[in-house]
Amino acid sequence: MATVTKKKIMKASLLIAMALVCFILCGCDETVQKEPVDKGLINARQVNMLNDIAMENAIIAQRTLYPYHFIKDSEQLNELGQRDLSVITKRFKNYPGQLNVQQGDTPSYIYQERVALVSQKLENAGVDMTKVSIIDGMPGGSGMSTDDVVEIQQADRKARTDRREKYPRISDRSTN
Numbered sequence: 001m002a003t004v005t006k007k008k009i010m011k012a013s014l015l016i017a018m019a020l021v022c023f024i025l026c027g028c029d030e031t032v033q034k035e036p037v038d039k040g041l042i043n044a045r046q047v048n049m050l051n052d053i054a055m056e057n058a059i060i061a062q063r064t065l066y067p068y069h070f071i072k073d074s075e076q077l078n079e080l081g082q083r084d085l086s087v088i089t090k091r092f093k094n095y096p097g098q099l100n101v102q103q104g105d106t107p108s109y110i111y112q113e114r115v116a117l118v119s120q121k122l123e124n125a126g127v128d129m130t131k132v133s134i135i136d137g138m139p140g141g142s143g144m145s146t147d148d149v150v151e152i153q154q155a156d157r158k159a160r161t162d163r164r165e166k167y168p169r170i171s172d173r174s175t176n
Contacts, residue, residue, distance in 0.1 A: 010047075012138070014114075041108065056087050058133050059087045062139040063088060064083060064101075064102060065081060065100070065102065065114075066102045067085060067103075067105070068080070070114055073110065074110070075113035075116070075117045076116045076117070084124075086117065089121070089122055089125045089127060092127045093125070093126055093127055096131045097132060098132070098135060099132060099134045099135075100135060100137040111136075115134055119134055123172070145162065
């Protein structure tokens with residue numbers, strides 16, 4: 001009798017297993033409807049991605065935080081400053097460089113706090129600060145060479161001096 005019961009249990013288990021497999025397979029046979037592809041949306045995303053890459057390249061080339069990157073009368077970065085610093089930080093994690101933090105008309109004590117904050121944020125993000133310098137300098141990029149800029153400044157200075165000598169100011173004429 002025990003063998004008959006075992007056979008019945010085996011048959012019942014086999015039937016349950018086959019039914020379960022059939023049920024699972026039927027569920028997998030469901031036809032999935034594809035959503036229509038919005039090519040305009042794909043194109044817009046591609047353009048945005050290219051714009052983001054171009055923007056990051058410009059931020060890296062410029063390597064400059066201006067006073068408008070900070071909350072007015074504060075050392076704290078605003079959203080734009082945080083975004084630009086995060087792009088610069090990614091770059092400085094792998095490559096050395098110079099970061100320009102423009103003082104502009106910011107009071108010296110706030111400017112020093114800004115430089116300290118930026119330096120701390122870079123260091124906290126894992127940037128090796130022995131390979132990065134922070135200065136109040138001109139933005140980087142593929143502009144003119146330094147020699148050309150110096151030459152233009154000297155020519156401009158000479159032209160202004162010559163103009164003053166040729167056309168003295170009224171206040172200068174009254175002292176003669």
